[in-house]
Every structure is written in C-alpha cells, then in structure tokens.
Amino acid sequence: xxxxxxxxxxLLALAVVLLLxxxxxxxxxxxxxxxxxxxxxxxxxxxxxxxxxxxxxGVFFGMGSYAVGILLTRAGMPLMAAVLLSIVIGAGVAAxxxxxxxxxxxxxFVMLTLAFAQMFYFLAYSLPGxxxxxxxxxxxxxxxxSLGGLASVPLDTPWRFYSxxxxxFLLTFWLLHRVTTSxxxxxxxxxRENEARARAVGYDTRLFKLAVFAISGAxxxxxxALHAMMTGIAPLSNIEYHTSEMILVMxxxxxxxxxxxxxxxxxxxxxxxxxxxxxxxxxLLLLGLLxxxxxxxxxxxxxxxxxxxxxxxxxxxxxxxxxxxxxxL
Amino acid sequence: xxxxxxxxxxxxxxxxxxxxxxxxxxxxFGLLRFVNFAHGAFYLLGAYFCFQAVAxxxxxxxxxxxxxxxxxxxxxxxxxxxxxxxxxxPHEFHILITVGxxxxxxxxxxxxWGPLGDNVATPAPFQGVVMWGSFxxxxxxxxxxxxxxxxxxxxxWVLEGTRLGSAVRAGSESTEMVAMLGINVxxxxxxxxALGAGxxxxxxALAAPIRGVDPFMxxxxxxxxxxxxxxxxxxxxxxxxxxxxxxxxxxxxxxSLWPEGARLMIYVAMAAVLLLRPHGLLGRG
Amino acid sequence: MxxxxxxxxxxxxxxxxxxxxxxxxxxxxxxxxxxxRYGKFTALNGVDLxxxxxxVHSVIGPNGAGKTTLFHTLTGxxxxxxxxxxxxxxxxxxxxxxxxxxxxxxRSFQVTSLFGNLSVRENLxxxxxxxxxSGAFDMWHAPGRRAGIDALVDTxxxxxxxxARGAEAAGALSHGQQRRLEVGMAxxxxxxxxxxxxxxxxxxxxxxxxxxxxxxxxxxxxTVLLIEHNMNIVMDISDTITVxxxxxxxxxGAPAAIRDDPRVRAxxxxxxxxxxxx
Numbered sequence: 001x002x003x004x005x006x007x008x009x010x011l012l013a014l015a016v017v018l019l020l021x022x023x024x025x026x027x028x029x030x031x032x033x034x035x036x037x038x039x040x041x042x043x044x045x046x047x048x049x050x051x052x053x054x055x056x057x058g059v060f061f062g063m064g065s066y067a068v069g070i071l072l073t074r075a076g077m078p079l080m081a082a083v084l085l086s087i088v089i090g091a092g093v094a095a096x097x098x099x100x101x102x103x104x105x106x107x108x109f110v111m112l113t114l115a116f117a118q119m120f121y122f123l124a125y126s127l128p129g130x131x132x133x134x135x136x137x138x139x140x141x142x143x144x145x146s147l148g149g150l151a152s153v154p155l156d157t158p159w160r161f162y163s164x165x166x167x168x169f170l171l172t173f174w175l176l177h178r179v180t181t182s183x184x185x186x187x188x189x190x191x192r193e194n195e196a197r198a199r200a201v202g203y204d205t206r207l208f209k210l211a212v213f214a215i216s217g218a219x220x221x222x223x224x225a226l227h228a229m230m231t232g233i234a235p236l237s238n239i240e241y242h243t244s245e246m247i248l249v250m251x252x253x254x255x256x257x258x259x260x261x262x263x264x265x266x267x268x269x270x271x272x273x274x275x276x277x278x279x280x281x282x283x284l285l286l287l288g289l290l291x292x293x294x295x296x297x298x299x300x301x302x303x304x305x306x307x308x309x310x311x312x313x314x315x316x317x318x319x320x321x322x323x324x325x326x327x328x329l
Numbered sequence: 330x331x332x333x334x335x336x337x338x339x340x341x342x343x344x345x346x347x348x349x350x351x352x353x354x355x356x357x358f359g360l361l362r363f364v365n366f367a368h369g370a371f372y373l374l375g376a377y378f379c380f381q382a383v384a385x386x387x388x389x390x391x392x393x394x395x396x397x398x399x400x401x402x403x404x405x406x407x408x409x410x411x412x413x414x415x416x417x418x419p420h421e422f423h424i425l426i427t428v429g430x431x432x433x434x435x436x437x438x439x440x441x442w443g444p445l446g447d448n449v450a451t452p453a454p455f456q457g458v459v460m461w462g463s464f465x466x467x468x469x470x471x472x473x474x475x476x477x478x479x480x481x482x483x484x485x486w487v488l489e490g491t492r493l494g495s496a497v498r499a500g501s502e503s504t505e506m507v508a509m510l511g512i513n514v515x516x517x518x519x520x521x522x523a524l525g526a527g528x529x530x531x532x533x534a535l536a537a538p539i540r541g542v543d544p545f546m547x548x549x550x551x552x553x554x555x556x557x558x559x560x561x562x563x564x565x566x567x568x569x570x571x572x573x574x575x576x577x578x579x580x581x582x583x584x585s586l587w588p589e590g591a592r593l594m595i596y597v598a599m600a601a602v603l604l605l606r607p608h609g610l611l612g613r614g
Numbered sequence: 615m616x617x618x619x620x621x622x623x624x625x626x627x628x629x630x631x632x633x634x635x636x637x638x639x640x641x642x643x644x645x646x647x648x649x650x651r652y653g654k655f656t657a658l659n660g661v662d663l664x665x666x667x668x669x670v671h672s673v674i675g676p677n678g679a680g681k682t683t684l685f686h687t688l689t690g691x692x693x694x695x696x697x698x699x700x701x702x703x704x705x706x707x708x709x710x711x712x713x714x715x716x717x718x719x720x721r722s723f724q725v726t727s728l729f730g731n732l733s734v735r736e737n738l739x740x741x742x743x744x745x746x747x748s749g750a751f752d753m754w755h756a757p758g759r760r761a762g763i764d765a766l767v768d769t770x771x772x773x774x775x776x777x778a779r780g781a782e783a784a785g786a787l788s789h790g791q792q793r794r795l796e797v798g799m800a801x802x803x804x805x806x807x808x809x810x811x812x813x814x815x816x817x818x819x820x821x822x823x824x825x826x827x828x829x830x831x832x833x834x835x836x837t838v839l840l841i842e843h844n845m846n847i848v849m850d851i852s853d854t855i856t857v858x859x860x861x862x863x864x865x866x867g868a869p870a871a872i873r874d875d876p877r878v879r880a881x882x883x884x885x886x887x888x889x890x891x892x
Contacts, residue, residue, distance in 0.1 A: 053421050100604060106420060107364050108607050111559055115600040118552055122593040183743065184753040190740050193729040200691065200723070201799060202715030202744030211751070241548065245428065252425055282440050288432030295426035296414055 006181070009260040013173050016263055017166045027158025028230065029274055034162075034169040035226045037266035040250045041176055041259060042220035047248075048256030049180055050212050051192030056097060056113035057247045059120045060090045060217040062239025064224025066130070069137035069234040079143045079155075083225050090221020091214040098213030102206055105195070117244055124239050136235035140228050155229075165226055172219060177259055179215065188212055220247075249287065253294055255301030264302045334464070336581045342470040344577025345477035349532035350550055351557035352484065352569040353525030355612075359564025360497050360521050363412075364420075366427040368529055369551030370434035374400050375530025376537040376546060377438055380449050389452035396534045397527040404526030408519045416518075431547065439544045446543030473535050481570065484528070488566055497521055529554075556599040562612015571610055640703070642667040642807060642837050643688065648697035650683050657683040659861040660697070665807070665854075670829075670838045672848045674872075675858035676881055681841045682724055684858070685811050688839070689721045690714040702806065715745055718806030722796040722813055724841070730785030734776055734795060737784050738767045741802035766802070773831070774798045775824065790821030797828060807837045814844050826850070849873065857881065 020030040039061055046052040067086035071077045077085070101112040124131045131137065145153040145164060155161045179185055191198045191205050198205050228234045237243060246269070254265020269287075276283035298304055354368045375396055382392035407430060415422050455469040488494035496517045533550075540546070553576070561572025576595055583591035602609055643665040650658040658680045665671045673681050686692040688699060690711035699707045701717055709717070720741075729737050742763050743750050749760075758764065771777045774794045779787060784795060793813055800808045814825050826847050832838050833851065842848045848855065848869070855872045857864040859881045865872065872878055 047421065053424065100600065103604055104607060107358075107362075108603055110364065110420075110424065111555060112600060112603045114552075114555060115559075115596045115603065118596040119593060119600065122589055122596065126589040126593065179753045181756050182753045183750050183755060183757050186736070186757055187740065187743075187750045190729050190732065190736075193731055194727060196691075197723075197727045197729060197799075198740070198744075199710070199712045200689070200715075200721060200727070201741040202712050202803060203747050203750060204712050208750075241552070248425070249428070252421075282436045285433050285436035285440070288429045288436065291429030291432065292411060292426055295418075295422040295429060296411065299418070299422070 007177070009258070010170070010174055010177055012260045013263055014170060016267065017170060021159065021162065027160075027162045029270070031158065031162045031165050031226075031230050033263075033267045033270045034165050035223050035230060036247070036250060036270055037263045038169060038172060038223035038226070039220050039247050040254060040262040040266045041172070042216040042218075042223065043247050043251040044254075044256055044259065044262045045176070045180070045212055045216045045219070047251055048258065048261075049185065049192060050188045050209060051195075052102075052209065052212075053110050053248070054101075054113045054216075055110060055241070055244050055248065056101075056117040056120075057216075057220050058239050058241065058244035059097065059117050060094055060220035061224035061227070061243060061247070062120070062124065062234070062236075063093050064090050064221030065228035065234035065238050066124070066137060066224075067221065068225035068228050069140045070130070072141055072143065072229075073137070073139065079145050083222065086225040087218045087222050090224070091218040094217020094220075095210060095214045098210050098217075102209040102213070114241075117239075117241060121236075121239050121241070124236060131236065132234070134236055136233055136237075137228075138233050140232050140234060142229045142232070161230065165230075168222070168226065172222065173259060173263075176215075176219070180259065184208070184211070249291055253290060253301050255303030257300075258303050261301055261303030264306075268302060332585065333582065335466070336585055337578055338466060339470070340578030340581030341574060342474050342577070343581055344574035345474050345481075346532050346536055346573075347553060347557050347577050348481065348570045348573030349477050349528055349535070351554045351561065351573055352481075352566060353528040354554050355558045355561065355563055355565060355569045356488075356497065357522060357525040358558065361416075361518055363423050364427070365522075365525070366424055366551065367407075367430040367434065368427075368525070368554055369547035369549070370431040371400050371404060371526040371529040372533040372536075372550040372554075373438060373544070373547030374403070374434060375533030376449075376542045377442055377533075378530070379534035379537050380447060380542045381442075383449060393531070393534055397531040400530035401523040401527030405519050405523035408522040412522070413515060413518070431551075435544055435547055442542075442544075444544060446541060448541045449537040451538040469538055473539070476535065480531070485566065487524075493517070493520060553595070556595045558609075559599045560602050560609055562609030565609065565612040568609050568611035639666060641665055642702060643839075644700040645688060646698045646700075648684065648687055648699065649695045650680075650687055650692065651695045657861055658687065661858070661861070661863055663688075663856060663863070665837060665839060667806075667837050668833075669853040670833045670840060670851050671854045671856065672840045672842060672852040673856045673858060674842065674845075674848055675864070678860070679858040680861040681858055682811055683861075685721065685809050685839070685841060689719055689809050691721075712744075712747070715803050715805070716747075718803075719809065720745075720800040720803035720805035720807075721809035722800045722811055724811040724815060726789075726792045726796055728784040728792060728795060728799070731783055733781050734771070734784050734787065735767055735780040737795060738770055738798060738802050739763060741799045742766050742770075745803040745805075766804075770798050770801055773801070774828070790817050790825075793817055793821070794825065794828065797825075797832075801832070805836060807839060808832060809839045811841045812843065813840070814842065814847065 017034070020033060021027075024030045039057060042060065043054065043057050046054050064086045067089045068082050071082040071085055075082075097113070097116045101109055101116065104112055125133055127133070128135075142155050142161065145155060147153065153160075153164075155164050187198070187203060187208055191203070191208055195205050224238060227238070250265040250269045251262065252265070253268060254263070255261030272287070273283065276286065294301060300307065350372055354365060357363055357365050357368075378396040378399060379392045382396060383389060411426060411430070415426060451469045455472045458465050458467050459471060488497060533546075557569060557572040557576050560576065561568030561570070576598075580591045580595060583594060641664040643663065645661065645663040648658050648661040648663070649656070661680070661684055663684070673684065675681055683692070687694045687697075690706070690709055690713070694707060697707070698705065701714070701719065704717065706714055706717060729740065732740075739757060743757075768777070771780055774797070776787075776791060776795065776798070779791065784792065787795065793815070797810060797813055800810065810829065813829060814822055817825060822844070829838065829840065829847065830851050840848070840852070852869050854866065855869055856866045857872060857878050864881055865875055865877055867875070
C-alpha cells in the first residue's frame with residue numbers, strides 16, 4: 001500500500017513516541033531523546049540530504065536555548081510565541097553563517113563551520129549580559145501552553161512536558177518529511193550527488209544550500225529551546241564543540257539520508273549515555289569505537305543495519321533499485 | 330614597552346610550539362588530502378607520555394626522543410589498520426573516523442591518568458630565569474624556542490633533502506604520478522601520518538612543563554592547529570611556521586589586553602582566510 | 615498551463631531558415647576575444663566565435679587546443695579572464711552557468727557527469743525542472759504533480775532509446791547509454807543552443823550510429839555546437855567547422871574547405887580527415 005510505505009517513517013516515529021513512556025521511567029529522559037532527535041534531524045538535512053558536513057550545529061542549538069531563555073525570563077513572552085521566535089532566530093543565524101560557509105566546499109566548508117562555531121562560543125563567553133557567560137542562563141520557566149486563550153495546559157510535570165514535546169516532534173517530523181520528499185528535497189539530493197551537474201542543468205545551488213541551512217537552523221534551534229525548558233537552564237556547553245560533535249555522531253550512527261534514522265541515532269545515544277555512564281564513566285570510549293566501526297563498515301548506520309536485517313529476514317533482494325526510492329522515509 | 334617586548338617573545342615561544350603542532354597537520358593534509366581530527370589527541374598523548382616517563386624517573390631528554398617515536402608508531406599502526414580502508418570513501422568518513430580515534434584516545438587518557446590533569450616539572454638545567462638587564466625570561470621557554478628552531482631545520486631537511494621528502498612533495502601534487510614512478514604510495518602515507526603525529530607529540534611533550542597536562546588540552550590544541558594550518562596554508566611547511574608565529578604573537582599580545590578576544594580573533598582570522606584566500610598565506614591548497 | 619507544454623508548442627526561432635540566408639541574420643552566439651587563463655597558463659588566447667542560428671557548428675582541433683575550455687566559457691561553467699559573449703542579443707559574459715540555462719544554453723560533458731545514484735528518469739526530471747528552477751523551491755509537493763514534465767521526460771527517453779531503462783540508476787547504464795543520457799540532459803532544458811562535448815567519446819561501433827542519428831536529429835530544432843574527434847560525424851553533419859590550435863582559432867569554414875586546408879592538415883600532423891560523403 002503506497003500510502004503506508006511513503007509514510008512509514010512517520011508511523012515508525014509515532015510508534016517510538018508512544019513506546020517511550022512504556023519503556024522508560026523518566027519523563028525527562030524520554031523528552032531528551034526527542035529533543036536531541038530534533039537536533040539530529042537538523043543535522044541530517046544538511047549531511048544526509050545535501051552532503052554538507054557541519055560542525056556548527058551546536059551554535060543553532062545554543063542560540064535556541066539562549067533565545068527562549070531570554071524571551072521567557074526577560075520579555076515575559078508566552079510559551080508558543082517564545083518558541084516560534086526562537087525558531088526564527090535560529091533560522092536567521094543559520095542563514096547568516098550559511099551565507100558565508102557555502103562559499104566554500106568540501107574540507108574548506110567543514111573548517112569554516114568549525115571556525116564559526118568557535119567564534120560563537122567565544123562570543124557567548126564574552127557577553128555574559130546576554131548569555132550568562134560561563135554560568136549560562138538560569139531559572140528558565142516552563143509556562144503553561146495556552147490554547148487560543150480558551151484553555152491553559154500546564155506542562156509542569158516531566159510526562160506532561162513530554163506529551164507537548166512529542167506533539168511538536170511529530171509535527172516537525174511530518175513537515176520535514178514533506179520537505180525531503182518534495183521537489184525541493186529531491187533537488188537537494190541532486191546537489192549532494194553531483195553539484196556541478198546540478199548547476200549545469202540550471203539550479204542556483206548556493207540558494208538551495210542557504211535554504212536548507214535556514215531550515216536546519218530552525219529545527220536545531222527548536223531543539224535547543226525545548227532543551228532549555230526541559231532543564232531550566234541554557235548552559236554555555238550547548239554551544240560548545242562537544243555538542244556539535246555529539247550531534248554529528250548521533251546523525252552518523254543513526255544513519256544519514258533517512259529521517260527515522262535520526263530518531264534512532266538520538267535514541268541510541270541518549271539511552272546509551274544514560275545507561276552506560278552509570279556503569280562506566282568512560283563510556284564515550286565505546287562510542288568512539290562505534291564511530292570508527294560505522295566509518296569502516298556501517299555507512300548507513302543503525303538504520304542500514306536494521307534494513308539489512310529486515311531484508312534478510314523477509315528474503316527480499318533489492319539489487320539495481322536506485323537510491324531515490326530509499327530516501328522516501 | 331618592556332611588557333610588549335615580553336609578550337612578543339612569549340608569542341615567539343608559543344608560536345614555535347604552534348608551528349610544531351601545526352606542521353604535521355599541514356603535511357598530512359597536503360599529501361593525504363585528509364583533515365586529521367585526531368591530531369590534537371597525538372599532542373595529548375605526547376604530553377601525557379612525557380609526564381609518565383618523567384614520573385617513572387626517565388630523563389627528560391630521553392623522553393623527548395622516545396615519546397614522539399612511540400606516538401608515531403601508534404599513529405602508523407592506526408593508519409595501516411584503520412585509515413587505509415577509507416581513503417576511497419567520501420570525505421565525511423575520513424573526518425568521522427579520526428573524530429572516533431580522538432574520542433577513544435582522550436577517554437583512554439582519562440582512564441589511565443584520571444580526569445584532573447597534573448603538572449610536569451621543568452627539567453633541571455632549564456629551571457629559573459635568564460636576566461638581560463631589565464629583561465627577565467624563563468630559561469625553559471628559551472630552550473623551547475631554540476630546540477624547535479633546530480627541529481624545524483631538521484624537518485626542512487627531511488622534506489627537501491631526502492627521498493621521503495621528495496616523495497611527499499611530489500605526492501602532494503599527484504599521487505598517481507608518484508605511484509607510477511614505482512614508489513609505494515601507501516607506505517609514504519603511513520610514514521607521513523606517523524611523522525605528523527610524532528611532531529604533534531613532540532609539541533605536547535615540550536609544552537607539558539609550561540602548561541601542565543590535562544585531558545582536554547588535545548581539543549584546545551586541535552582548534553588552534555586548524556587555525557594555523559588554514560592561515561598559513563594547508564600543505565605548506567613555511568605556512569605552518571609563518572602561521573604559527575603570527576598566531577602565537579597576536580594571541581600573546583592580545584592576552585594582556587583582552588583574553589577572550591584573543592581566542593575569538595584567531596577564529597575570525599581563520600574564517601576570513603577561508604573566505605577570502607582559502608589557500609592561506611603560503612599554501613598551495 | 616505548464617511551462618513545459620507551452621515550450622513544446624512554440625516554434626523555435628530560426629529553425630526553418632534557409633542556410634543560404636543565414637549569413638544575413640544575426641548570430642545566435644557572438645563571442646569576441648575570449649581569453650581564459652589558469653594562473654600562468656593561457657588556455658584560450660583571444661578566441662572569436664560566431665554561431666548562426668539553426669546551424670550545426672563543430673569545433674575541432676588536436677588535444678590541448680582549448681576546445682573544452684572554450685565550451686566551459688561559453689556555457690558559463692568557468693568565468694572568462696577577458697572577452698565578451700553575446701547570446702541572442704544579450705551580454706551574458708558575467709552570468710554563471712545556471713543562469714545561462716534559462717537563456718537557452720544547455721550542455722553535455724566530455725567526462726560523463728550524471729546523477730549516478732538517481733534513476734534515469736529522475737536525472738531527466740531534474741534537468742527539465744532546471745530550466746524553471748524557481749519551481750524547484752516547492753517544499754510541499756512531491757514531484758509528479760506537473761504532467762507536462764513527466765510527458766517531456768517520456769519524450770526524451772523515447773528519443774534516447776532509454777525508455778526501458780527509466781527506473782534504473784544512471785550509474786548502472788552502459789557507457790554508450792550514459793553518453794546518450796548526457797545528451798538527453800542537455801535536451802531536457804529545451805535550449806536554443808545545445809553544446810555537446812565529445813558526445814561519442816569512448817563509444818563502441820554499435821552505439822556510434824545511434825549517437826550520430828541522435829545528433830543529426832537535434833539539428834532540426836536546435837542550434838548545435840559540437841566538439842568531436844570523430845571526423846566521420848563532423849564532416850557529415852556540420853554546416854560550419856572551427857579549427858582550434860593552442861588556444862586560438864586556426865581557420866573556420868565549410869566542411870569541404872576545412873578538409874582540404876593545408877594548415878588543418880599540418881595541425882593534425884598529416885592525419886587523414888575522412889568523411890563528408892553525404
């Protein structure tokens with residue numbers, strides 16, 4: 001049934017979202033999975049769909065946290081307005097950085113994103129009036145969600161907040177699904193496949209890259225904003241190299257070029273971190289080994305492993321089918 | 330006036346260490362077209378191996394020879410076992426595998442030596458300061474400047490005067506040609522990677538008495554190394570020297586004026602170079 | 615009305631013009647003094663080229679003459695170091711390649727450059743859409759909404775003889791099929807001028823006749839600029855031949871004149887130039 005197939009990613013995501021409360025005891029942990037999944041979706045858009053390896057995702061994540069923190073505490077904005085404005089700010093910062101970064105390609109592009117990430121980090125450190133400097137912004141509230149002034153839904157408990165984040169996550173997932181399967185999304189894939197060819201047939205590849213940067217920034221900032229409300233703080237570490245690195249690691253481990261894989265990667269990392277870090281504080285060493293393994297053997301990440309197992313189990317062979325169908329999730 | 334002179338000399342000292350740190354990364358990029366995110370980890374290992382060697386009672390001089398060799402051997406093994414398999418893959422995986430290696434090495438360091446860091450004593454003959462009139466400067470830092478200058482000459486000789494060096498320089502132009510000339514390109518890759526790691530480790534060992542050792546010095550070093558390689562020009566020996574000294578001096582002078590600004594500025598410089606003159610001051614790209 | 619269908623029904627200007635009166639018309643492409651330097655190396659040293667609409671204009675010359683570089687500058691793949699390029703009355707010298715597609719310039723590459731992992735159909739769809747790139751910013755609808763595009767892709771697939779292979783990955787095609795698809799990518803933009811860079815390169819004897827027929831068929835609807843080493847094809851179908859050597863134009867004229875020109879013989883080191891028997 002084509003409708004089921006085309007939306008299988010969304011259905012799988014829905015299944016995971018419904019499963020998490022059953023499997024996990026901590027609402028905060030479940031929320032963390034979805035929050036980072038959003039960040040990974042943002043990174044995947046750049047890497048998996050457009051072929052852009054960005055070490056700057058932490059900038060957008062951090063900006064989202066700072067923005068929502070400032071808007072909620074100093075401007076006293078209502079919840080949705082603050083979140084939406086944070087998304088816009090994230091898109092704006094991403095467009096700014098992207099405008100510069102896409103002027104170069106390949107390795108030079110990667111190093112540019114790194115340079116900008118470091119710049120923003122030190123900028124954030126030097127402006128404690130805005131960002132709280134080393135301490136970050138503290139005491140970020142979690143105001144109730146007002147539904148058109150008719151009802152006010154409190155989000156105070158972890159599971160209530162999870163429900164809110166789950167709805168936001170599924171909505172974003174669905175929107176990104178439409179974007180990645182749209183004409184625009186297909187054009188991104190073409191740019192990733194062969195940028196010179198894409199230009200030769202008439203596409204202004206810079207404009208497309210800029211657009212996807214803005215979308216990525218928006219989604220990542222959303223993640224940052226939700227993270228800030230989840231934890232109540234907007235720390236400097238959100239904008240640090242380590243955050244950008246971990247978002248990339250989650251993206252690659254989950255698998256690129258497939259939206260559900262982003263949820264897989266985030267879930268894997270967050271749950272592994274939570275579980276393993278109590279067993280062994282040096283669990284990141286295992287993550288490093290996994291990253292090496294993925295680079296050597298598992299280019300399609302956990303999603304690829306799952307797909308391989310499914311094909312083996314159902315006895316289906318997919319030789320000769322072009323990659324464009326694969327991206328439909 | 331005296332303060333600035335001091336900062337400039339400091340800057341030269343830091344700059345020479347930066348050169349040592351960056352030259353390996355630059356050469357690796359020039360030949361392998363590889364951005365080695367594990368470079369900072371080799372610097373880290375150099376510092377910690379030196380710390381451990383001294384703690385075991387080994388002479389600092391012996392450590393200065395053995396530590397870079399040990400790290401170079403490790404790097405050579407890593408290149409053979411891991412990196413060689415992914416040269417033909419998209420550049421994302423080059424980057425990600427070295428990120429993985431860096432992570433593993435950093436965590437291993439914390440595993441062995443703990444998360445807090447430590448001090449390394451300045452070797453005996455270089456303790457204390459030199460005094461020239463009103464100019465006071467630590468002896469060890471002068472030693473570092475001198476030693477790295479001599480080592481730079483040695484490295485220059487290796488690159489210009491030996492067959493390995495010629496292979497590296499030719500390989501930077503075209504690996505196909507080099508292969509057709511009968512030179513085992515992969516062996517050269519392995520040696521270059523080892524050389525790059527070894528110089529980074531040497532930088533770490535030399536830096537240890539100045540700034541101590543801590544598990545996160547690798548990340549910090551990686552960032553600075555990238556800046557220098559970009560500003561100086563990827564693949565350029567002279568660029569690493571010019572870039573290292575430039576960044577070292579600028580950072581040193583600015584640290585007395587506006588410390589956070591110094592870190593910010595070097596990354597602004599990196600971005601500016603990448604945008605306006607991606608091949609850097611002296612690079613061929 | 616979808617742009618693809620309007621373009622399909624409008625007549626191509628100059629397509630049915632008599633060759634004899636072509637000289638009285640304005641050139642479709644007028645390039646003057648084109649210079650291209652790569653550092654110290656000068657690839658093109660002041661090239662003039664005038665291409666009349668509705669003609670097949672071939673560019674030949676020994677290796678290293680600068681033919682592909684000339685194409686790169688004319689299609690906008692690389693910017694010129696000096697010179698002026700006027701296309702259809704517009705100065706396009708500063709315009710990049712993606713903009714020139716909308717002007718009516720499309721090209722194939724000497725070294726096959728397709729979207730290897732995407733299907734043949736998708737390759738062509740992208741090329742068709744590329745002539746109207748603003749439509750590609752649609753972030754909501756999947757492709758396939760515009761029947762005009764699908765119809766055009768089908769037409770091109772038929773013409774290329776690749777209809778049976780539409781769903782296959784472009785990278786899985788044989789070399790000859792890929793070369794045909796290269797031409798198809800240029801066709802998809804419904805250009806005024808189609809630039810083919812060594813379309814038959816590496817092709818086996820079996821595929822050659824098909825390609826020759828394909829290129830000949832293009833001449834009815836398009837102005838064709840052709841770089842070719844296969845003199846059989848060049849002599850047979852060209853209206854004008856420009857011979858290049860070492861970054862300059864050596865001589866230009868009708869096929870018969872070129873074949874007999876001693877300078878051309880010398881440039882090719884005495885190799886026989888055969889063909890031209892219609």
